[in-house]
Amino acid sequence: MLTNLRKAIIPVAGLGTRLLPISKSIPKEMVPVVDRPLIQHVVEEALAAGLNEIILVTRGGKSAVEDHFDTHYEIEAELEKKGKTALLEALRTITPPQLKVTSVRQDRALGLGHAIHCAAHLLQADEPFAVILPDVLVKPVPGDAAPVDLAVMAEAYQRDAAAQIMVEAVPLERVDQYGIVDCGGVEPAAGTAAAMRGVVEKPKPADAPSRLSVIGRYILPGEIMGLLANTPPGAGGEIQLTDAIAELIRLGRPVEAFRMQGRTFDCGYVQGWLQANQQLAREAGLLE
Ligand code: G1P
Numbered sequence: 001m002l003t004n005l006r007k008a009i010i011p012v013a014g015l016g017t018r019l020l021p022i023s024k025s026i027p028k029e030m031v032p033v034v035d036r037p038l039i040q041h042v043v044e045e046a047l048a049a050g051l052n053e054i055i056l057v058t059r060g061g062k063s064a065v066e067d068h069f070d071t072h073y074e075i076e077a078e079l080e081k082k083g084k085t086a087l088l089e090a091l092r093t094i095t096p097p098q099l100k101v102t103s104v105r106q107d108r109a110l111g112l113g114h115a116i117h118c119a120a121h122l123l124q125a126d127e128p129f130a131v132i133l134p135d136v137l138v139k140p141v142p143g144d145a146a147p148v149d150l151a152v153m154a155e156a157y158q159r160d161a162a163a164q165i166m167v168e169a170v171p172l173e174r175v176d177q178y179g180i181v182d183c184g185g186v187e188p189a190a191g192t193a194a195a196m197r198g199v200v201e202k203p204k205p206a207d208a209p210s211r212l213s214v215i216g217r218y219i220l221p222g223e224i225m226g227l228l229a230n231t232p233p234g235a236g237g238e239i240q241l242t243d244a245i246a247e248l249i250r251l252g253r254p255v256e257a258f259r260m261q262g263r264t265f266d267c268g269y270v271q272g273w274l275q276a277n278q279q280l281a282r283e284a285g286l287l288e
Pocket residue numbers: 112133136177178179180201213214215216240241242
């Protein structure tokens with residue numbers, strides 16, 4: 001069993017154009033979803049999967065994301081003085097002692113693959129890592145006893161040393177918005193994985209190898225950093241993580257598509273973000 005899976009790379013350098021004007025001066029990762037910023041939900045998901053070392057790939061103008069995981073001495077001192085213990089505790093749970101947050105800058109917007117490669121020097125040789133795209137929230141179905149999807153993927157990687165890519169089905173007309181996986185016609189059941197034969201970034205519906213889309217949760221071997229260094233620009237003229245994963249498969253490394261059991265909320269655009277707030281606030285008993 002492998003045990004060195006500890007790091008999650010979270011790219012937060014995007015401009016957030018789909019959330020404008022909300023995201024003009026607030027990083028899109030800081031928009032609230034119910035009672036906490038989007039980024040906090042995502043870091044909580046990483047922690048639940050045993051990934052305690054977070055690497056934020058960021059850029060200028062987004063320091064609020066890093067500040068959220070910093071100690072706020074003034075607020076804490078004030079709350080302590082006033083005896084507001086519950087609030088103080090809630091604040092401290094944002095940064096449990098095991099959480100380590102590091103950040104690195106992406107100097108040019110050359111795509112997701114480039115953003116991930118910006119963290120390469122922060123990993124040991126061949127150290128595996130997770131990638132979490134923070135636009136999409138992945139939440140368990142309420143009342144369902146199934147474990148956190150990312151935790152299942154992390155366990156599978158540590159057991160089998162096969163890269164894990166979280167997927168869910170999308171309607172055919174939307175395949176051109178996602179990475180689409182090729183499992184040779186096999187449709188894994190929720191909570192299970194199937195071996196991948198390929199993956200394509202944003203294919204036309206006619207060329208899509210399946211309707212299983214990449215959601216934005218990955219567990220990858222350290223080897224992929226070397227592949228990213230040599231990945232040419234692909235779809236949209238950007239260096240695509242998808243293309244490096246396709247290369248990993250071509251090299252014969254085991255890569256599996258894990259079909260999620262939970263639900264996704266795409267908070268990267270206004271309607272999806274509103275829906276997440278409405279649904280999750282209802283489930284938390286905060287809305288009728
Ligand atoms: C990125 C990935 C894509 C994935 C998607 C999930 O695309 O490149 O493979 O399916 O995230 O949200 P983007 O949404 O950045 O265009």
